[in-house]
Amino acid sequence: MVAKGQKRKIHGDYEIGGSVWASQLQSVLDISMDKFHHDQALVEPSLLRSVLINNTLRQVQFEVESLSVVGNPKSQTYTELQLESDFSRGSPLMGHNTHTDEDFMAWSSEDEFSLSSAISAILKDLDAVIEIGGPGPCVSQRAPLGSIENVTRDGKFTQSGLRTERTSDIISSSSKIDTMYPSGLQDVALDKLLLDIDTTVFEPEVNFLQGFSVTADELVKCLPSMSKSSSLDSPSSSICHGQATWEIHEIEHVMDILMRTCPQS
């Protein structure tokens, strides 16, 4: 009874960053993701099981992160293994047999990014599942009572379970990625996350996120779309009913910029 044809050694040879450890990391990640997707297909996955798989995925993510922080040689071993297994699975990756330091860091961070963004996406979907205890990440099937599960900080219930839940999920996942990666990859990370989402529902928010780091002209363009959103009453720092705190701060920040660049009307 061995996993994936790899013979595992006894614990004495089991050092962090070693090939044995890396292969088990890969196995655990693959198995966990398989289980997660399988549970998504179930009508009602067991909460205990979901929490345990979720925690295991978080642990894998943590190990991967600590690996990238610690040093290169171990990362290299890991990414080479990742490469081999990806090749064997036929995924379309370019060969990187020799690495310069820059290429190496870009590759390993992108590799971790794909790993970590996958984990973040999983955690986000998993949380939606835990939330409902029902059908998977199809938020449209969310029970009406589900919005009561999460109460915002100011004690008010979320206005519309559908929109604000996904928004806060996007925000929390993107904030996770923010802290982990250099800003160059941030847009890539956000784009990749947003690919899975029906953006027509979130038109205002999506524009908002993309407009965060651009000029005042584009901010002005965003203004009509923001005022369209029913949750904004005035361009002041009034807390919007049901919006996530992150968004509130961003609105304020944008408003500050607008006040500085555009004449008062």
Add this chain to the structure above:
Amino acid sequence: MEEESDCRKINNSFLRDHNYATEADIISTVEFNSTGELLATGDKGGRVVVFQREQESKNQPHRRGEYNVYSTFQSHEPEFDYLKSLEIEEKINKIRWLPQQNAAYFLLSTNDKTVKLWKISERDKRPEGYNLKDEDGRIRDPGTITTLRVPVLRPMDLMVEATPRRVFSNAHTYHINSISVNSDYETFMSTDDLRINLWNLEITNRSFNIVDIKPTNMEELTEVITAAEFHPHQCNTFVYSSSKGSIRLCDMRASALCDNHSKFFEEPEDPSNRSFFSEIISSISDVKFSHSGRYLMTRDYLTVKVWDLNMESKPLETYQVHDYLRSKLCSLYENDCIFDKFECVWNGSDSVIMTGSYNNFFRMFDRNTKRDVTLEASRENSKPRAILKPRKVCVGGKRRKDEISVDSLDFSKKILHTAWHPYENIIAVAATNNLYIFQDKVN
């Protein structure tokens, strides 16, 4: 006419075909009552079967009080939650007996969402000689009645009937994993993944929430409740275990909501044994107070631990159930066996503990002599009334005759549920759809 009566007898008696196992027959819980006279089993099909120990007779001393079927009834039916479009399984998760207070027996049985109180009573007399109706039940025309008579009770064949007396429902969003009757015999608690509710046995339309570990933001959920039990003597004390391997003892006198524990039992992790599965295998699947109330026993995936209530920092004793599986955790994670929830039980004097394993093996540990034994619940390997032979799993190297190697273990044959008679050395072991009852050797 004779054939008809034969058919009726067959239909009323309890038949289980052992040759094929339907999933509905899988036993999901086993429990002796407080005197040991009755043994109840619940199965995946929502049925409860109650066995009764027959009186010992001098004529047949070798048949020392065997258990026969006493009553069978359908406790829970499958339900459909229309709001969430979910089916609620009828599988009986737990049965707990109430202490006997009159001629009838009472037990609590629960599925994922609803707890029911059942009354099991005997009827061996029936009234005869009604005035207003005939013996076969037809109403008599009052005009034809000329005399009055007093109905008398006449003996009849013993009939055991089970009636639902209370239904405790709509209190749990998540799946109920435990129920526990309080020593005050007035209240009981039901536990799901995130909440524990306290009920009065008489009141079904209201329960009190005493523990709630649901985070405000479900994204932060990392720990769930796995089991809970009341202290056997102190009606204000209970414990609950978590998926992270910790046990919290709570005192209901401290506050209405017992989110803050009085005691916290957790063993620090052994860094040399750390792996990706450390957390999963530390998840506690069962927690049981000793009969004395002084000790606590917990079962996680690989070990059984005995805790002293006065020492929170580490367990008093740790017993390895099947440590040979430690190197196979990745495969066991893959085939989901790592999520199996094994139960554990004390014997009447708290000197021996028992728990199940794979391949229909179960293990007993003597706390005093520190000896342990592995036995098998299987018809192929033991005849009725034969003494069980101790089994051994060989880990590596040369396998002796009679030993079984780790790779030959059948992981589909798992013993999750066992029970021990409160006074005598009689144990009940559930192996998938079969129930085994073992007794001490008669001298």
